[in-house]
Amino acid sequence: MSQSLGANPSLPIRCIALVGNPNCGKTALFNLLTGARQKVANYAGVTVERKVGLVHLRNGQTVSMVDLPGAYSLTAATPDEQVTLEVIEGRRAGEDTPDAIVAVVDATNLRMNLRLVLELKRLGRPLLVAVNMADVARAQGLKIDLARLSSELGLPVVETVAIQHNGHAQLLAQLEQQLAQPWPSAPANTAPASSADLQREVRRILALVAPLAPIQGRFQYRLDAVVMHPVWGLVVLAAVLFLIFQAVFSWANWPMDAIKGAMAAVGDWILAHMAAGPLRSLLVDGVVAGVGGVLVFMPQILILFFFILLLEDSGYLPRAAFLLDNLMGKVGLSGRAFIPLLSSFACAIPGIMATRTIANWKDRLATIMVAPLMTCSARLPVYALLIGAFVPERRLGGLSLRGLTLFGLYVAGVVSAMGVAWVFKRVWMKSGYQPLMLELPPYRRPSLRNLAQGLWERAHIFLRRVGGIIFALMVVLWFLSTYPAPPAGWDAAQGPAIQYSFAGMMGHALQVVFAPIGFNWQISIALVPGMAAREVVVGALGTVYALSGADASVADALSPVIAQGWSLATAYALLAWFVFAPQCLSTLAVVRRETNSWRYPLFMAAYLFVLAYAAAFATYRVTLWLGG
Amino acid sequence: MLLSQLPNGAHALVQRVVSASADVGTATLRRLGELGFIAGEPVQVLRRGPGGREPLAVQVGETLFALRLLEAQCIEVQAIDVCVN
Numbered sequence: 245m246s247q248s249l250g251a252n253p254s255l256p257i258r259c260i261a262l263v264g265n266p267n268c269g270k271t272a273l274f275n276l277l278t279g280a281r282q283k284v285a286n287y288a289g290v291t292v293e294r295k296v297g298l299v300h301l302r303n304g305q306t307v308s309m310v311d312l313p314g315a316y317s318l319t320a321a322t323p324d325e326q327v328t329l330e331v332i333e334g335r336r337a338g339e340d341t342p343d344a345i346v347a348v349v350d351a352t353n354l355r356m357n358l359r360l361v362l363e364l365k366r367l368g369r370p371l372l373v374a375v376n377m378a379d380v381a382r383a384q385g386l387k388i389d390l391a392r393l394s395s396e397l398g399l400p401v402v403e404t405v406a407i408q409h410n411g412h413a414q415l416l417a418q419l420e421q422q423l424a425q426p427w428p429s430a431p432a433n434t435a436p437a438s439s440a441d442l443q444r445e446v447r448r449i450l451a452l453v454a455p456l457a458p459i460q461g462r463f464q465y466r467l468d469a470v471v472m473h474p475v476w477g478l479v480v481l482a483a484v485l486f487l488i489f490q491a492v493f494s495w496a497n498w499p500m501d502a503i504k505g506a507m508a509a510v511g512d513w514i515l516a517h518m519a520a521g522p523l524r525s526l527l528v529d530g531v532v533a534g535v536g537g538v539l540v541f542m543p544q545i546l547i548l549f550f551f552i553l554l555l556e557d558s559g560y561l562p563r564a565a566f567l568l569d570n571l572m573g574k575v576g577l578s579g580r581a582f583i584p585l586l587s588s589f590a591c592a593i594p595g596i597m598a599t600r601t602i603a604n605w606k607d608r609l610a611t612i613m614v615a616p617l618m619t620c621s622a623r624l625p626v627y628a629l630l631i632g633a634f635v636p637e638r639r640l641g642g643l644s645l646r647g648l649t650l651f652g653l654y655v656a657g658v659v660s661a662m663g664v665a666w667v668f669k670r671v672w673m674k675s676g677y678q679p680l681m682l683e684l685p686p687y688r689r690p691s692l693r694n695l696a697q698g699l700w701e702r703a704h705i706f707l708r709r710v711g712g713i714i715f716a717l718m719v720v721l722w723f724l725s726t727y728p729a730p731p732a733g734w735d736a737a738q739g740p741a742i743q744y745s746f747a748g749m750m751g752h753a754l755q756v757v758f759a760p761i762g763f764n765w766q767i768s769i770a771l772v773p774g775m776a777a778r779e780v781v782v783g784a785l786g787t788v789y790a791l792s793g794a795d796a797s798v799a800d801a802l803s804p805v806i807a808q809g810w811s812l813a814t815a816y817a818l819l820a821w822f823v824f825a826p827q828c829l830s831t832l833a834v835v836r837r838e839t840n841s842w843r844y845p846l847f848m849a850a851y852l853f854v855l856a857y858a859a860a861f862a863t864y865r866v867t868l869w870l871g872g
Numbered sequence: 873m874l875l876s877q878l879p880n881g882a883h884a885l886v887q888r889v890v891s892a893s894a895d896v897g898t899a900t901l902r903r904l905g906e907l908g909f910i911a912g913e914p915v916q917v918l919r920r921g922p923g924g925r926e927p928l929a930v931q932v933g934e935t936l937f938a939l940r941l942l943e944a945q946c947i948e949v950q951a952i953d954v955c956v957n
Contacts, residue, residue, distance in 0.1 A: 440905070447912075468919075569940070570926060573926075681904070681939060683938075684936040685936075
């Protein structure tokens with residue numbers, strides 16, 4: 245490999261790894277270097293994100309670059325760090341060993357970041373240092389003598405500004421130069437180095453390189469005095485959450501309607517252009533309706549993630565975790581669980597995927613287990629239907645009774661999540677004391693490029709999920725609701741066709757189970773296709789009551805029918821059931837993927853079922869007793 | 873003196889990191905060192921979370937961390953007077 249390489253475009257692609265502390269701007273630099281040409285996946289067998297992209301150098305050469313998870317040191321303490329270490333050392337099966345390493349350091353925090361550089365240097369691999377956020381350092385009056393830093397470290401050093409469109413120019417030029425000749429490296433030093441030894445060396449270097457460094461210039465203490473204040477901080481947090489919810493539930497309306505409309509149009513088009521038959525039914529009722537029912541949450545998920553990425557990039561989220569850690573610690577969850585649980589209000593699927601940031605396995609599992617208790621937006625159509633039909637439009641102290649009921653259902657979800665977490669952490673997943681040790685980075689202005697890139701990634705992951713396992717489940721459910729077909733000579737007057745299908749049989753069988761909680765056979769049948777996505781129950785009830793039409797009109801037509809046909813106790817019991825609603829198969833599939841075992845999704849379904857049943861039973865009996 | 877005993881706003885220097893409880897193992901102690909809690913490093917307790925107990929927002933060197941009480945109890949410090957600048 246080390247013969248004269250020259251600026252020859254036919255060179256073999258070299259693989260370079262980006263390594264750095266968390267919060268050093270490494271991923272922003274990676275986005276700048278690779279642009280949209282990146283592939284995001286998981287490392288085999290673990291849920292650690294693997295990001296690979298191509299970097300085009302100015303001389304036409306192309307190198308592949310991998311963005312390794314952030315690490316505080318090369319002694320791995322988290323799965324992320326474990327992956328980083330194994331990839332660098334070439335011990336991770338199926339991964340190319342990087343030919344060279346670019347160590348990214350935060351110019352405003354060399355005191356911490358240089359320790360990792362010194363550790364990397366001891367590996368004896370080709371290494372280059374990118375001093376990132378050089379603009380912020382300059383603005384803070386921090387002068388770093390890069391030439392001196394380079395000579396003291398014995399490594400090439402360049403300056404980068406990951407949030408400027410040309411902020412990687414020096415790095416590209418340096419890479420070109422390094423690749424044009426054999427890249428020298430220091431001899432490996434395998435003797436263990438203690439943090440204290442490393443820090444002594446860092447102090448020595450800093451005294452030479454940035455002797456006049458202003459101390460504590462990084463943080464905006466005045467802002468923190470408000471944001472992290474025991475009272476005002478919580479007020480700010482509540483306001484932020486309110487804004488996010490407002491956005492998720494009002495801004496998402498028109499794109500959701502557009503998706504629904506598009507799906508309906510596709511369905512109609514297929515109906516008009518295909519002969520009737522099983523294939524058409526599969527396409528229209530299974531694929532288009534089923535996948536569309538999940539896709540419709542895409543706008544809400546994207547809006548939610550937009551805010552989460554914004555808060556993450558700006559440095560706010562760890563502070564929210566700081567504020568909530570004590571509260572969440574009381575039920576055994578980590579402050580870090582805040583972000584996944586927040587995401588779960590849109591949909592539990594991205595929420596469960598976001599638990600990856602929780603290093604402790606038991607803490608993570610507890611968070612995954614309670615994520616479905618956060619009221620996801622799929623429950624809203626069901627809530628809206630039932631509240632519209634059974635809760636009178638009255639005002640209670642200036643507030644709408646219907647609004648209060650909806651709020652109460654949300655609160656019931658959160659309270660039961662806290663209770664369940666408390667029980668789990670005491671009975672099953674006892675993990676004892678867990679350290680927090682969460683970095684609170686300085687506030688930064690989020691970059692549009694990173695927001696866009698992050699959002700694109702989320703959308704991509706979600707769509708792949710919809711296209712894979714969720715798609716397969718929809719087809720199975722379609723089959724269950726369609727076959728066997730009603731007998732010859734059947735007409736609609738004899739009841740809905742779904743009665744004769746497997747789903748119908750299951751519904752009738754289930755009615756024995758559900759009768760004590762007041763569910764009639766129509767509800768029992770609707771719960772079966774409702775396993776696809778909770779809001780499908782509304783459409784399924786429409787089918788059972790032999791109504792037809794688009795989703796929205798079904799709900800309108802259904803409201804008077806059920807208001808007449810169901811008792812108040814039945815309606816309330818169904819509302820209570822949906823607070824827990826165990827039957828979202830997509831969520832269970834994602835839990836299976838994230839935990840690599842069927843044990844946890846099965847347990848989750850079982851405990852949610854028991855809770856849902858108990859809550860519905862209690863609600864039904866109490867309402868009956870009160871005269872409902 | 874332990875880091876956890878410092879009042880909000882107080883400056884100190886880290887003296888050593890030792891386990892203060894059977895719940896805190898060597899892995900946690902090593903991590904504290906890797907995060908910068910190393911003898912001789914300046915620390916400051918900026919504030920505590922709602923309730924006034926934990927977590928603690930602690931600046932070590934140029935980095936701010938949220939620590940729970942038990943971690944903070946593992947860090948022995950020597951308080952120093954720093955003129956507020």
